[in-house]
Amino acid sequence: MKVIAFNGSPHKNGTTHRGIMTMAEELERGGISTELVWVGNKEIRGCMGCGKCREQRACVFDDDPVNQSRNKVNEADGIILGSPVYYGGIAGTFKCFLDRLFFPGIDLKFKAGATAAALRRSGGVTVFHQLNNYLHLAQAVITPGFYWGAIHGNNAEEALQDEEGMLLMRTMGRNMAWLLKALETGKKALPYPSEEKMVRTNFIRAEGV
Numbered sequence: 001m002k003v004i005a006f007n008g009s010p011h012k013n014g015t016t017h018r019g020i021m022t023m024a025e026e027l028e029r030g031g032i033s034t035e036l037v038w039v040g041n042k043e044i045r046g047c048m049g050c051g052k053c054r055e056q057r058a059c060v061f062d063d064d065p066v067n068q069s070r071n072k073v074n075e076a077d078g079i080i081l082g083s084p085v086y087y088g089g090i091a092g093t094f095k096c097f098l099d100r101l102f103f104p105g106i107d108l109k110f111k112a113g114a115t116a117a118a119l120r121r122s123g124g125v126t127v128f129h130q131l132n133n134y135l136h137l138a139q140a141v142i143t144p145g146f147y148w149g150a151i152h153g154n155n156a157e158e159a160l161q162d163e164e165g166m167l168l169m170r171t172m173g174r175n176m177a178w179l180l181k182a183l184e185t186g187k188k189a190l191p192y193p194s195e196e197k198m199v200r201t202n203f204i205r206a207e208g209v
Contacts, residue, residue, distance in 0.1 A: 005080035008094025009040040015118035019151040026173025046096040053104035078112035085123035113140035124150030
């Protein structure tokens with residue numbers, strides 16, 4: 001089995017990288033390989049809302065890592081999303097990447113997902129929830145942890161001093177390894193739940209109502 005991990009930080013070997021790699025090391029111990037993709041340093045434009053991706057299952061902008069990354073995710077058994085906290089939210093470049101990666105639909109249903117937020121002081125819970133929104137809407141199974149998935153430190157060396165944060169990353173890595181194996185076993189024993197046709201409702205009030 002294989003997990004694809006995305007580092008949304010502009011710093012290649014910073015706190016975000018340390019959190020992701022701590023999870024990846026536990027996955028490797030569980031016999032699961034991890035491919036790390038660094039996207040936080042790339043020039044990635046935001047979603048234009050053109051809707052063309054819904055027709056062709058790929059973004060019309062093909063000059064950055066988004067479409068190539070979609071293929072990697074579709075072929076993987078699980079995904080890790082890691083981002084630093086910028087002004088209480090996901091780093092801007094990574095937000096652009098995730099919007100365009102997930103909007104056309106992506107093959108993550110009943111696959112394992114995990115997230116990590118890296119921060120100096122505060123904002124980690126907000127970013128943790130924002131990252132998990134992508135996984136939830138893709139119908140991924142979110143890896144449990146004993147606390148919100150955040151790790152503190154202004155650099156990788158400081159992150160190692162966050163003993164609870166490092167314990168959390170290791171725990172999530174082990175939990176994800178177990179979850180991947182449990183999902184694989186379950187898929188062999190049980191069929192997927194039935195699906196209904198999607199109904200999209202726009203809440204627009206009629207004039208005079």
